[in-house]
Amino acid sequence: MYGNDFSPPEDGPGGGLLGEVEAAEAALREAAARARRGGPTPDEDLEAYFADVIDADQKIEPRDWMPEAYRKTLIRQIAQHAHSEIIGMQPEGNWISRAPSLKRKAILLAKVQDEAGHGLYLYAAAETLGVSRDELVELLLNGRQKYSSIFNYPTLTWADVGAIGWLVDGAAIVNQVPLCRCSYGPYARAMIRVCKEESFHQRQGYEILYTLSHGTPAQKAMAQDAIDRWWYPSLAMFGPPDAESPHSAQSMAWKIKRFSNDELRQRFVDMCVQQAEVLGLTLPDPDLRWNDERQSYDYTQPDYDELMQVIKGNGPCNRQRMEHRRRAHDEGAWVREAAAAYAAKRAEKKEKVAA
Amino acid sequence: MTGPFDFALRLGDDALIAAQRLGEWTSRAPEMEEDIALANIALDQLGAARLLLTYAGELEGAGRDEDALAYLRDDREFRNCLLVELPNGDFAITMAKLFFLSAYQLPLYTALAGCADERLAAIGAKARKESAYHLDHSSLWVKRLGDGTEESHRRMQAAVDEVWPYTHELFTADPAAPVDPATLRADFDATVSAVLSEATLIRPAHGWTPGGGRDGVHTEHLSYLLAEMQVLHRAHPGAQW
């Protein structure tokens, strides 16, 4: 996950995110069912036609006319999202071999596998915009496209797997649920699928932390340490503060995004406070307190200078994550070439038989 | 004399160590789709391992559950075949290992599905469908790598040559076991011959036949694998996870 480009959950934070996904799906069907307009007439202004579709809360589909900037914004956003899923496999994958029980090992394998699947759904959605997955992967590998900075932090203990599930996936879901209502059809549909599948990810993380915090003193300390390290980077996942977020307004107008970074961050904080209490663990913010007037929690902002540094490539694991991805890609080249060569040989044989 | 306990332990250890190795591929596969496929196969193996080890623990009656068996035994107490503990190597080695393993597991689980022990029969019935898929998947890749490019052919043949000796251990006769492994050999040979020939690969001549896994005498690799797998569990004796 990177930042902010989506549209809104209708009801309050914490309360049934999965319900919001289902509501988004229903809204998608409803929009499809409403008497829709056809394509633009020959003399119709295309910009006006596009605006009309967006205004009517209809989905833009792959072969529709769209402004070039809309296409570019979507490609960038969907690709970064896809890259994040793929790179995001690494920090958690780091604990598959050492998972402390066979049940946890199975759950973690399935979860990391889901992330690969989500990356593929998203690359497929991006491809509908006229860019190939190979091109996007190349942009990731040469550093021209980013992935969520959160994955540049290390997973030092087993509790980090829990913290990633609870906080990182939690923040991602707050970001993603509104995306289920994005104006671009393939992205909205991919996000609905992703959100539904991800509903178990956050719960498994929370369950890991709950078990640890109710286990031995060493386990509880491990859980607290993980939360201490992951809390602020998770807050930073929502991107820079609104005042410093230049692209937001246009994305909002296009209904790619429907909430600001700060709104989503606040929603996330409000969700987490009570969940931390149930865990019996402390969020590492001495200034965290309920504000009756705002009906929200006041909290300490994450260190945005640190975020900028991580985005620039200077996080603890940036180099390691990229190196890992490049190595997998490079070492797999001969396998991909073999599969292509085999397919070509078969096709040739078939042609000969037919001739 | 191999009773159901030893037998379940062997099969469970095979599946567990295979799952551990396949899991190492996560985020490293040659293609993203293959990452998902390998994780699926790892999950199948892990699922079978859990059923088998749980049952082994019950048969033993000493209060050991799947985790006690997986995490609190040393390498000398593991009963898996050497084949599964070999390092992953390149993708060709991994496919050779998976191909031979599934060509053995498929007839094994199929026979198990018909055995007198109801629990083992149920596990066999479930696992044989999964093995059929593993065999299908690995066969597809053995063919593609064998009959792909010059480089892939060279690597695949080298992998077959390297892994082949470890297949003999799988079929050591044990007439007292619920399924005598020796009876699976013909099925295995037929599968292997057909796929290798389509893949333009040569089946190595019989020669060196390393073994010992079933008696707890392993390669040097297993101890490292277990050290990594067990480190966290053992660092917190008695803890729940």
Next chain:
Amino acid sequence: MRARRGLSHTHVGSLHAPDAELALRNARDLYTRRQEGVSIWVVPASAITASSPDEKDAFFDPAADKVYRHPTFYEVPDGVAHL
């Protein structure tokens, strides 16, 4: 993908594969991790000829006046079952 017996195949998504055999396997692994299907078809994207939205009116509007193709067009007298 056919989700269950009795339902028709519907499009679930796209993927990459060097050939049809692998495409089918990849589809199984990617799109049925949660038992979403009982049958899968794969079609190379190059084999799909798409209508353009620009042609939508010409392509799809003629069907709009053929309401008699829909069962709701017909009045069913009271008391008639199994129709």
